[in-house]
Amino acid sequence: MAQSGLNMSRRIRRSPFTDKVEEYGVRGFSVVNHMLLPKAFETSVEDDYWHLREHVQIWDVGVQRxxxxxxxxxxRLVQMMTPRDVRQAKIGQCLYVPMIDEDAGMLNDPVLIKLADDKFWLSIADSDILLWVKGLALGLKLNVDVEEPDVSPLAIQGPKAIALMADLFGEAIRDLGYFQYGIFDVLGTRQLIARSGYSKQGGFEIYLHGGHLGSDLWDMIYQAGKQYNIMPGCPNLIERIEGGLMSYGNEFTRDNNPLECGFEELCYFGDDIDYIGKIALRRIAEEGPQKLIRGIKFGGGKAPPCGKPFLVTTRDNIHIGQITSGIYSPRLKCNVGMSMMAKGHWDFGTVVFVHTPDGIVREGTVSPLPF
Amino acid sequence: MAQSGLNMSRRIRRSPFTDKVEEYGVRGFSVVNHMLLPKAFETSVEDDYWHLREHVQIWDVGVQRxxxxxxxxxxRLVQMMTPRDVRQAKIGQCLYVPMIDEDAGMLNDPVLIKLADDKFWLSIADSDILLWVKGLALGLKLNVDVEEPDVSPLAIQGPKAIALMADLFGEAIRDLGYFQYGIFDVLGTRQLIARSGYSKQGGFEIYLHGGHLGSDLWDMIYQAGKQYNIMPGCPNLIERIEGGLMSYGNEFTRDNNPLECGFEELCYFGDDIDYIGKIALRRIAEEGPQKLIRGIKFGGGKAPPCGKPFLVTTRDNIHIGQITSGIYSPRLKCNVGMSMMAKGHWDFGTVVFVHTPDGIVREGTVSPLPF
Structure with a gap:
């Protein structure tokens, strides 16, 4: 079952932009961080994909709490929670940081935003990191406040995002490097805008502080975006997989460590910093990971929706992986997916067999990410 | 919008019973604890309501992690996390325990199950309590293991549940008192069965340990239940509201304290135990809560779905509450809802006005819970 009804209630929170996405014809949602994430509008995933690659889209990603x-x-607390060395983090910079527990299991993969020497945001994927941080802070009796502020990102993605954003917020926005942020005038307020987003097509995220401004911000951008052929959108499954953008809960969970996720470069083992899970992670590094995230290209015609993982086997039916996100790529003219692949089976070009729920066994090959 | 598509992915986990609820015609889901909760089958909420009150239903409540x-x-750690005095908890007993943070904000309202003097389950509502408990344990350097075991409850609810369960698991199950549990033979394994569930119609929850047994357990119960007119079901919104059963994230959140939720009896202030949030909670108790959970009966014909809270005001349009769960009761022949009501407006019989999104202002009265 690819889609089924979602019952609405207060528990599944609306974002400051939900009224607008409903007005603009949202047809499906997912739930992330107890909040609605739009997943489909009136056009198909394929049409959305081509549009995103050519024009500009506005995405309600308020779920990134x-x-x-x-x-x-x-x-000190931030450094304790990630194997990445964040001592040199600068104000104005965004950093992708794996967060791990004492067994080096992944808890989340947020973007860390340093606002001041004593003020940080973790812009999180789908787990209640607020509770982890609060529990640690309380247990360790640290001098910190931990809260979820009224800040909801709105993403402007696609190759024409830069022209649109420069029209609205000034030419200075062109100077932002990738994963840098600045503070800009927005609707008479000062707002953080980062050059970032959950696509590889370029773009920005406006971390709207003040949910009451949500509809006005949406309208302002949509109006100005008409000349760039703007459309409402959402993270696009084809584009995300082609770009090798993993999703916490899909490609990896608490059962995976950062080395399996390919985050070796983000794991610091020097003696001059300490963090939760360092001993476990060092042991894993010494032994080497037992699996590794990989792309899989596979044929057999358009695969059905990947609501449950697709089993990946050798020709002899030995289980060597599972595709946790997969879809047909109209550009590559084959199915593409991401899978943790068992040791000995992760070399590029390895032939594999993908078992889809329609009963078809599809031949494929291990591929680098991004595709 | 009452319903919209839900996109499926591995991130929104399936339970051991999801295959069966799909086979039995599920039409809608919600998401709780990153997992699918069935919310509708082929019959209407009203027909389900009457069926639940007269017969027996099987519910996939695997989301209760x-x-x-x-x-x-x-x-020691369990007692630190709740204002309820759980020192006298007995093996074989289930206890409803509010969990609060250092500001006395509600983090969850699980059922605590004492399995041994050194082994407990928190059977949780919708927040990642695992991360809170792990964070605290790590920060405080406690000698505990904290995990999510492969245990997924299946609820058998309704007046005929007891006869069905006695047929399957022996007459001894009749001796279980409300909120007591025992260990029974189930499919050649030993399983925990509690007299409990998220309805007021009586019934049991089988805490299935071993997800691979999910489909067999469902089939066994469904077959034996045919003579009792069993149907697949789920927590019924009408029955839940009539019964005054609150839902974390709907009726209360971290912004509410347990006194606002009516949990005064569960808050212990003696000097002989300590817990997180005790100082904050005592101060709230001394000043008295500023709002209190109440039932609201209101007219104006069947209200639309309560996807967003309904504003509750005085005749003069002063905001005094919001209905966070509400629906038409075919038995009471009026709409029923639950709302935190501001101090001065929570007396039973107080006349209020409920603003529904169809533009109708409906007169109502404050009512005790359960209705």
Missing amino acids: QVQITGLDAA | QVQITGLDAA
Whole structure:
């Protein structure tokens, strides 16, 4: 079953932009961080894909909640929660940081935003990191405040995003490097805008502080975007998989460590910093990971929706992986997916067999990410 | 919008019973604890309501995940996390326990199950309590293991549940008191069965340990239940509201304290135990809560779905509450809802006005819970 009804209630929170996405014809949602994430509008995933690659889209990604950590011990606490060396993080910079537990299991993969020497946001994927941070802070008696502020990102993605954003917020926005942010005038307020987003087509995220401004911000961008052929959109499954953008809960969970996720470059083992899970992670690094994230290209015609993972086997039916996100790519003219692949089976070009729920066994090959 | 498509992916986990609920015609889901909760089958909510009150239903409530705490410090950690005095908890007993943070904000309202002096389950509502417990345990360097075991509850609810369960698991099951559990033979394994469930119609929850047994367990119960007119079901919104059964994220959130939720009896202030949030909670108790959960009966014909809270005002349009769960009761022949009501407006019989999104302002009265 690819889609089924979603019952609405207060528990599944609306974002500041939900009224607008409903007005603009949203047809499907997912739930992330107890909040609605639009997943489909009136056009097909394929049409959305081509549009995203050519024009500009506006995405309600309010589900990327911020966990705000402020106080004297804020920097210390942030470093304790990630194997990445974040001592050199600069104000104005966004950093992708794996977060792990004491067994080196992945808890989340947020973007860390340093707002001041004693103030950080973790812009999170789908787990209640607020509770982890609060529990640690309380247990360790740290001098920090941990809260979820009224900050909801709105993404402007696609190759024409830069022209649109320069029209609205000034030419200075062109100077932002990838994963840098600045503070800009927006509707009479000062707002954080980062050059970032959950696509590889370029674009920005406006971290709207003040949910009451949500509809006005949407309208302002949509009006100005008409000349760039703007459309409402959402993270596009084809584009995301082609771009090798993983999703917490799909490609990896608490059962995976950062080395399996390909985050070796983000794991620091020097003696001059310590973090939760360092001992476990060092042991895993010494032994080498037992699986590794990979792309899989596979044929057999358009695969059905990947609501349940697709089993990946050898020719002899030995289980060597599972495709956790997969879809047909109209550009590559084959199916593409991401899978953790068992040791010995992750070399590029390895022939594999993908078992889809329609009963078809599809031949494929291990491929680098992004595709 | 009452319903919209839900996109399926691995991130929104299936339960051991999802294959069966799909086979039995599920038409809608919600998402709780990153997992699918069936919300509708082929019959209407009203028909389900009457059926639940007269016969027996089988519910996939695998979303009630267990947070398992074991070890020398387990009992100490459990007591730190709730204002309820759980020192006298007995093996074989289930206890409803509010969990609060250092500001006395509600984090969850699980059922605590004591399995041994050093082993507990928190059977949780919709927030990642696992991360809170792990964070605290790590920060406090406690001697505990904290995990989510492969345990997924299946509920058998309705007046005929007891006869069905006695047929399957022996007459001894009749001796279980409400919120007691026993260990029974199920499909050649030993399983925990509690007299409990998210309805007021009586019934049991089988805490299935071993997800691979999910389909067999469903089939066994469904076959034996045919003579009792069994149907697949799910927590019924009409029955839940009539019964005053609150839902975390709907009726209360981290912005509410347990006194606002009516949990005064569950808050212990003696000097002989300590817990997180005790100082904040005592201060709230001394000042008295500023709002209190109440029932609201209201007219004006069948209300639309309560996807967003309904504003509750005085005749003069002063905001005094919001209905966070509401629906038409065919038995009471009026709409029923639950709302936190502001101080001065929570007396039973107080006249209120409910603003529904169809533009109708409906007169109502404050009512006790359950209705």
